[in-house]
Amino acid sequence: MRAALEEKYGSRVEVSEAFGQITAEVAPDDWQALAEFARNDLGCVFFDWLTGVDEPPEGFAVVAHVYDPARHRHLLLRTRVPYTAATLPTLTGLYRGADWHERETFEMFGVEFEGHPHLVPLLLPDGFEGHPLRKDFVLASRVAKPWPGAKEPGESGHGSPSRRKTLPPGVPADWARPAIKPTAESATESATETTADPAAETSVENGDERG
Incomplete structure (x- = not known):
């Protein structure tokens, strides 16, 4: 042959x-x-x-x-x-x-x-746009949904802060969505709400103030 x-x-x-x-x-x-x-x-x-x-x-x-x-x-x-x-x-x-x-x-x-x-x-x-097996085809759902992959250093909250949020593979940098990125203020508020003592709040509401 x-x-x-x-x-x-x-x-x-x-x-x-x-x-x-x-x-x-x-x-x-x-x-x-x-x-x-x-x-x-x-x-x-x-x-x-x-x-x-x-x-x-x-x-x-x-x-x-x-x-x-x-x-x-x-x-x-x-x-x-x-x-x-x-x-x-x-x-x-x-x-x-x-x-x-x-x-x-x-x-x-x-x-x-x-x-x-x-x-x-x-x-x-019908109506699908683009060619999904091309390497330049962006899977928008990777940006819209939380990425389940391994976290980069600083993204877990236990290390030094990373310089930017890591995007999933295949997503260009300009596809980042600043509107959904947590800010320092929102992160602080979230941490405060999470660490509040529910028992203490209940005592105050019932008039039980402790010295």
């Missing part, structure tokens, strides 16, 4: 092997032709899956796994597209199973597949 790929594409393909599985990486212009060669010439007639990988700052990697059931051989097809031109030709004309996988990759990463018969969202609800 490796020799056939290198003979067909020469320097236009980068072939590697790991754990008994071959990966063939080509430029986007050769993406569809590589899949056709894998199916017609290498016997990889079974389409398993296709997905994207966000690899900043270069762009997206798109990877598909196909299989030769006659000789039990696996092949990974791989290409890369920049953020500014995240477009590939569809593989649905070669593998019908690529249909839903390309739709999912489109909605999760924003990679468009030209020629796809019905490139619409597959899993996300």
Whole structure:
């Protein structure tokens, strides 16, 4: 399989092997032709899956796994597209199973597949904005809800005060919400309310003053 790929594409393909599985990486212009060669010439007639990988700052990697059931051989097809031109030709004309996988990759990463018969969202609800598997997609709920992760020094209240509140992973610094950050005055008031003696307050209310 490796020799056939290198003979067909020469320097236009980068072939590697790991754990008994071959990966063939080509430029986007050769993406569809590589899949056709894998199916017609290498016997990889079974389409398993296709997905994207966000690899900043270069762009997206798109990877598909196909299989030769006659000789039990696996092949990974791989290409890369920049953020500014995240477009590939569809593989649905070669593998019908690529249909839903390309739709999912489109909605999760924003990679468009030209020629796809019905490139619409597959899993996300109507009206959802953005592509949630991109690394620049901010999970706003991480800011709106208390972060349950380990506390930084000073955040537990038992160490030296930290310089700023640590944000959850993946949340830009400008997403901090000053309105919900406790101030020194509010912290003092909260501590006073917490440490007040309920029994003493009850005695005063009942007129029981102690010397």
